[in-house]
Amino acid sequence: MTPPDAPDGATIDAAFTGRLGQFQLDVGFQVPMRGITALFGPSGCGKTTILRCMAGLQRLPGRLALGAETWQDCGRGVFLQPHRRPVGYVFQEASLFDHLSVRRNLTYGARRARDGDGGAALDFGQVVELLGIGALLDRAPAALSGGERQRVAVGRALLSRPRLLLMDEPLSALDRSTKDEILPYLEALHDSLAIPIIYVSHDISEVARLADRIVVLARGRVVTEGPVAAILERLDLHPAMGRFEAGVVLTVRVVRHDAEFYLTHLEHAGQELVMPMTDAAPGSDIRLRIRARDVSLATERPTGISIRNILSGTVAEIVEEPDTAFAETLVDIGGARIRSRVTRASVAELGLEVGKPVYALIKSITFERRNLITRAPREG
Numbered sequence: 001m002t003p004p005d006a007p008d009g010a011t012i013d014a015a016f017t018g019r020l021g022q023f024q025l026d027v028g029f030q031v032p033m034r035g036i037t038a039l040f041g042p043s044g045c046g047k048t049t050i051l052r053c054m055a056g057l058q059r060l061p062g063r064l065a066l067g068a069e070t071w072q073d074c075g076r077g078v079f080l081q082p083h084r085r086p087v088g089y090v091f092q093e094a095s096l097f098d099h100l101s102v103r104r105n106l107t108y109g110a111r112r113a114r115d116g117d118g119g120a121a122l123d124f125g126q127v128v129e130l131l132g133i134g135a136l137l138d139r140a141p142a143a144l145s146g147g148e149r150q151r152v153a154v155g156r157a158l159l160s161r162p163r164l165l166l167m168d169e170p171l172s173a174l175d176r177s178t179k180d181e182i183l184p185y186l187e188a189l190h191d192s193l194a195i196p197i198i199y200v201s202h203d204i205s206e207v208a209r210l211a212d213r214i215v216v217l218a219r220g221r222v223v224t225e226g227p228v229a230a231i232l233e234r235l236d237l238h239p240a241m242g243r244f245e246a247g248v249v250l251t252v253r254v255v256r257h258d259a260e261f262y263l264t265h266l267e268h269a270g271q272e273l274v275m276p277m278t279d280a281a282p283g284s285d286i287r288l289r290i291r292a293r294d295v296s297l298a299t300e301r302p303t304g305i306s307i308r309n310i311l312s313g314t315v316a317e318i319v320e321e322p323d324t325a326f327a328e329t330l331v332d333i334g335g336a337r338i339r340s341r342v343t344r345a346s347v348a349e350l351g352l353e354v355g356k357p358v359y360a361l362i363k364s365i366t367f368e369r370r371n372l373i374t375r376a377p378r379e380g
């Protein structure tokens with residue numbers, strides 16, 4: 001299945017300004033018309049409102065263009081009504097018709113598309129295969145698990161032949177293990193679809209795993225926007241990004257598998273890493289997420305230590321957090337950077353400063369399978 005890709009350089013250009021009760025929205029962003037763009041930010045920052053504006057469900061002054069197609073331009077009196085916008089919308093809770101089978105729920109979406117406006121066409125069989133819902137077709141929605149319901153909701157949205165897929169915290173109502181079950185399907189969507197996805201989430205590990213780009217929001221405004229790897233290594237975004245889950249994504253090459261110890265050996269810029277065995281093929285690139293709190297620093301290469309991943313690098317940045325015990329550091333390991341959260345006391349004791357050679361110590365165990373993507377990130 002190789003749907004046509006968006007024309008090179010085509011962008012989604014969105015800008016909305018307006019007041020809703022006490023809330024003031026004033027946002028503008030331009031993102032590639034391909035891949036997954038995450039809208040990330042704390043509760044109440046305006047993520048859902050932006051999606052609703054994009055779908056035309058909320059009418060605020062502004063502008064929305066997909067490539068050469070303008071859906072809204074208040075300056076020119078253009079406002080495409082919601083039912084005329086070829087948008088697939090997936091909500092937190094799948095809103096399926098309970099009296100229809102899964103098959104009829106899916107074809108309901110497909111029927112709507114016949115007099116629709118085109119969009120990246122996927123046929124019924126392709127959608128069913130992509131989402132692994134073939135065995136569910138004759139069931140009633142009441143007989144589905146939460147994860148299965150969400151997959152059917154995504155399938156229904158896709159069969160409406162959207163030109164834009166809007167997903168509003170599609171995993172947040174699911175428990176951890178159901179999330180893990182559904183994430184690979186969302187990754188598959190990313191890899192097979194030409195349809196751009198705007199993905200709302202306040203879970204940074206989900207965003208790190210799925211998204212190509214992040215628009216960081218706070219209090220109705222865009223704090224910053226850019227490729228996921230570049231945004232995640234920014235130490236100055238603490239207030240907007242949260243501390244506990246802070247970390248980076250690192251693209252590494254799979255070198256070989258070690259069946260005896262059940263490990264996979266990886267390589268990044270000439271340095272070796274290991275992780276619990278994955279099924280990714282040797283030679284392929286995978287994406288790891290490494291949390292700052294899982295990385296320690298040493299000024300000499302330690303010996304007699306159980307940690308397998310010891311990467312040499314130099315300190316690129318240090319941000320001490322006033323009135324706390326902690327400092328965030330960025331270590332350049334040759335082309336990529338790793339974040340490490342250490343105490344300010346360690347910074348002082350080890351004499352850490354920009355340019356100082358250090359070793360970043362990462363426990364193998366932190367490379368969890370759910371933090372993996374078997375592809376290199378697309379950066380537009």
Ligand SMILES: Nc1ncnc2c1ncn2[C@@H]1O[C@H](COP(=O)(O)OP(=O)(O)OP(=O)(O)O)[C@@H](O)[C@H]1O
Binds near residue numbers: 043044045047048
């Ligand atoms: N129609 C409305 N009238 C008044 N206030 C509104 C309206 N719609 C949204 N708001 C307010 O706008 C703010 C942003 O809401 P929004 O749902 O977009 O946030 P969010 O970032 O999606 O939050 P969450 O992550 O909790 O879903 C909130 O303070 C909300 O109460």
